[in-house]
Amino acid sequence: MPPDGGRGRAEVRRGRCSPRAGRRPGWMRISRARATRGRCSLIWIREFAVAGLEAEEPCVASDSEKEKATNTANSIVSALNRYSKLTSLVVSGKRCDSVGIPALSSSLNLSLGRIKQSFVLTHSCLPDMPIIYASDAFVSLTGYSREEILGCNCRVLNGPGTSLEVFEEACTVDLLSYRKDGSSFRDLLHVSPIRDASGKVAFHIWVHLDVGAKHDFNGLTPEVWQLGAVGAVRVAVRGLSASGSLLRPSQ
Incomplete structure (x- = not known):
């Protein structure tokens, strides 16, 4: 969990990310958005640490980074859809392990x-x-x-x-x-x-x-x-x- 108990957030707009005022830098939350034509797109809600992020310094994503993010998101959605068809189970947004299958070392x-x-x-x-x-x-x-x-x-x-x-x-x-x-x-x-x-x-x-x-x-x-x-x-x-x-x- 982040230092502030999971309340730290950041707004991602137009390829820039900046923590909200009053929040501790170093943690941000990516909120759901839709990917369209090279714009920074995000699908899942997930918290993660951003090492060395400064509150005053903008984080600008390049076009190639945006494209990679979009491709990764599309791959995740595609894999989840295939899983649903194979298992007849509904895939939700909740985080869980891969149906209890252990991973090899x-x-x-x-x-x-x-x-x-x-x-x-x-x-x-x-x-x-x-x-x-x-x-x-x-x-x-x-x-x-x-x-x-x-x-x-x-x-x-x-x-x-x-x-x-x-x-x-x-x-x-x-x-x-x-x-x-x-x-x-x-x-x-x-x-x-x-x-x-x-x-x-x-x-x-x-x-x-x-x-x-x-x-x-x-x-x-x-x-x-x-x-x-x-x-x-x-x-x-x-x-x-x-x-x-x-x-x-x-x-």
Whole structure:
């Protein structure tokens, strides 16, 4: 909270910001306004500290800064609208965590980002096993952005012709999956548990392979190539879990 208990405000007009008289400098509140044609536009109500802001010194935003602010605001609104469509939930202006989905630590994100295969990680201890990580190759294969896929169940790829019974009999299956645009692809899917250093199942990895696309497996079979991703994730998770570095600390 700001030093004055949240009452500090500032008026943002015509690209200038100046604290109201009688308020302590260093804190300001951005009020809701509409973005139009390069004018400074703000959507959400949020308080934040402004380091070194002087009450007498005007803060002038350049045209490029205004454009960046507008683009960022539009991206936020777009992501919220997509979330509403995917979950059938109404997005309000209240601040909340991303539907209770824990964030991976920067160390684990860095390790997973080096793996080239198409895969997602799901959290084994949360209801419906939501996706908490999606690789670049998975995003490219399915057409879903990370903002759209995180928090969803892997059923998002299901559609007409997807056989669910196969999951009851094997951990490597050949099934029909669907991209965001509705197009289908033959999906060689490998599912495997990922255990932490204590032996507890922390995640499940889902490695997807478009059978109909051309791949360079470096002389390996598709199955062995998929297991390479599983092994890399296991090494990263076990190594980082020993030091308690799997998830970001709660704020």
